[in-house]
Amino acid sequence: LGKADMDELPPGLNFIIPAVQRVIKMSVRTxxxxxxxxxxxxxxxxxxxxxxxxxxxxxxxxxxxxxxxxxxxxxxxxxxxxxxxxxxxxxxxxxxxxxxxxxxxxxxxxxxxxxxxxxxxxxxxxxxxxxxxxxxRLPKRVVEAIEQKRRAYEEMQKMKFVVEREKLEAERKRVEAKGIADANKIIAGSLTKEYLQWKFIENIKAYAQGDNNTVILIPYDQQMTPIINIPNIKK
Missing domain, CATH: 3.30.479.30 (Band 7 domain)
Incomplete structure (x- = not known):
């Protein structure tokens, strides 16, 4: 009668009164x-x-x-x-x-x-x-400007990374060099006159025991008695 029935009909089979009622289909799907x-x-x-x-x-x-x-x-x-x-x-x-x-x-x-x-x-x-x-979509000139700015920023970040990496490498080398210098100081401090003389004598002994050595010359300014290797006493 010119008014809408506010009760929706459920999906499926429904009965209406012809010429009195009219059904309007409205999909509830997406x-x-x-x-x-x-x-x-x-x-x-x-x-x-x-x-x-x-x-x-x-x-x-x-x-x-x-x-x-x-x-x-x-x-x-x-x-x-x-x-x-x-x-x-x-x-x-x-x-x-x-x-x-x-x-x-x-x-x-x-x-x-x-x-x-x-x-x-x-x-x-x-x-x-x-x-x-x-x-x-943005104006073409705006897109180009944004892209240029983005590339510049990425390049700047890349350079920052390179600089930081070089700083770390320089610091590593400095620490390594300091370690070597400290080690050399320790070694130099342990090389006393007595130790050097003892090491010198040990080296002469090792040399004298060689099969092909016949003569050993020892500098006189070391305040040591010259040692001569005599082949016929070798066993």
């Missing part, structure tokens, strides 16, 4: 709504640049609220709910970010959109499943 191409969204970043965003919204209506959606918005609820809500959310989120953030932080944008859109759609009896960002 739907996708594209905002791409001519339907994409232009918005201004925090630093005043135009950002073009293309995305897909995955959603479904609440089964127990189908009648309310139909009464308030009709069957064209995508253009009356989904489109304006997502457009408003994209513009609000982009407005909080500068162009470099928009270019580099797509995940942050998606997270903020999910939070905002989910709340707004739920007020209108729609459940948000996912927002898929297809593309975010």
């Amino acid at each position: 739907h996708s709504y594209d905002l791409r191409g001519a339907n994409s969204i232009n918005s201004l970043s925090k630093d005043g640049l135009t950002i073009n965003t293309e995305l897909t919204v995955l959603y479904k209506i609440k089964p127990d609220k189908a009648a309310e959606i139909y009464v308030e918005y009709g069957l064209d609820y995508e253009s009356k709910i989904i489109k304006p809500v997502i457009r408003s959310a994209v513009r609000d989120v982009i407005a909080t970010l500068d162009s470099s953030q928009v270019y580099q932080e797509r995940e942050l944008i998606q997270k903020k959109l999910m939070e905002t859109v989910s709340k707004e759609l739920e007020k209108r009896y729609i459940l948000l499943d996912e927002i898929l960002i297809r593309d975010i």
